[in-house]
Amino acid sequence: VDTSLMVSSSSSVSPVILSQDELKKIAAYKAVEFVESGMVVGLGTGSTAKHAVDKIAELLHSGKLKNIVGIPTSKITHEQAVSLGIPLSDLNKHPIVDLAIDGADEVDPQMNLVKGRGGSLLREKMVEAATKKFIVIVDESKLVNYIGGSGLAMPVEIVPFCWEFTLKRLEMLFIEAGCVGKLRTTGGGGDEEPYVTDNGNYIIDLYFKKDMGDLKDASDAILRLAGVVEHGMFIDMATTVIVAGKLGVSVTNK
Numbered sequence: 001v002d003t004s005l006m007v008s009s010s011s012s013v014s015p016v017i018l019s020q021d022e023l024k025k026i027a028a029y030k031a032v033e034f035v036e037s038g039m040v041v042g043l044g045t046g047s048t049a050k051h052a053v054d055k056i057a058e059l060l061h062s063g064k065l066k067n068i069v070g071i072p073t074s075k076i077t078h079e080q081a082v083s084l085g086i087p088l089s090d091l092n093k094h095p096i097v098d099l100a101i102d103g104a105d106e107v108d109p110q111m112n113l114v115k116g117r118g119g120s121l122l123r124e125k126m127v128e129a130a131t132k133k134f135i136v137i138v139d140e141s142k143l144v145n146y147i148g149g150s151g152l153a154m155p156v157e158i159v160p161f162c163w164e165f166t167l168k169r170l171e172m173l174f175i176e177a178g179c180v181g182k183l184r185t186t187g188g189g190g191d192e193e194p195y196v197t198d199n200g201n202y203i204i205d206l207y208f209k210k211d212m213g214d215l216k217d218a219s220d221a222i223l224r225l226a227g228v229v230e231h232g233m234f235i236d237m238a239t240t241v242i243v244a245g246k247l248g249v250s251v252t253n254k
């Protein structure tokens, strides 16, 4: 654990209690240290990745980084990068990404991830599957003993056609793990509408009472269902995980 990034309230030893957002920023800035001039960089989505995109723009404008090309993983990150003046491209023109930086919702001890609670899992997976180095940036609240272990959602992007049917089939796959699926919605107070992804699809959030078993088997079973586009488990994809916690920041490489 590198404690050099801990902040002290004065020259005395009492540390400042950092907010979750400050921890996210510390992890993000640490990841940006790996970005070099001339790189094609996958730009992640979410409140943690946003700090990394801000920092890359700052370094570009100060001249410390040059000739960066960003590949955004969502419409919102695309908008952020455009507003900051980061030159952008896509996987058609740059099929090999040098480095991608993104947040995650869960990180297990093997560096497997859950992503997509922000809804961008498909584009994130496409960009992050095409990168040579994938740096995951999280605060310590995202660490879990096993995937699904936070009790929060594991998202699955599906086509809107007959979504209830697909939801039931997803639940049936994991009946022994007590899986319950919910269509993600926006709005409230009786005005809920299905949440629609950047790709025009819906999201089913899966909740597990128990470990879902072998992750590769679970992934294969989900992807075999017609109607499923992609799921939010990123198995064996991260090459580096940066965790910011109250005691400092750790960088773990695979």
Ligand code: 5RP
Residues within 6 Å of the ligand: 044, 045, 046, 047, 048, 049, 102, 103, 104, 105, 114, 115, 116, 117, 118, 119, 120, 121, 124
């Ligand atoms: C979006 C994602 C995000 O990376 C994930 O939800 C983490 O978000 P945050 O950094 O806001 O906690 O996968 O689809």
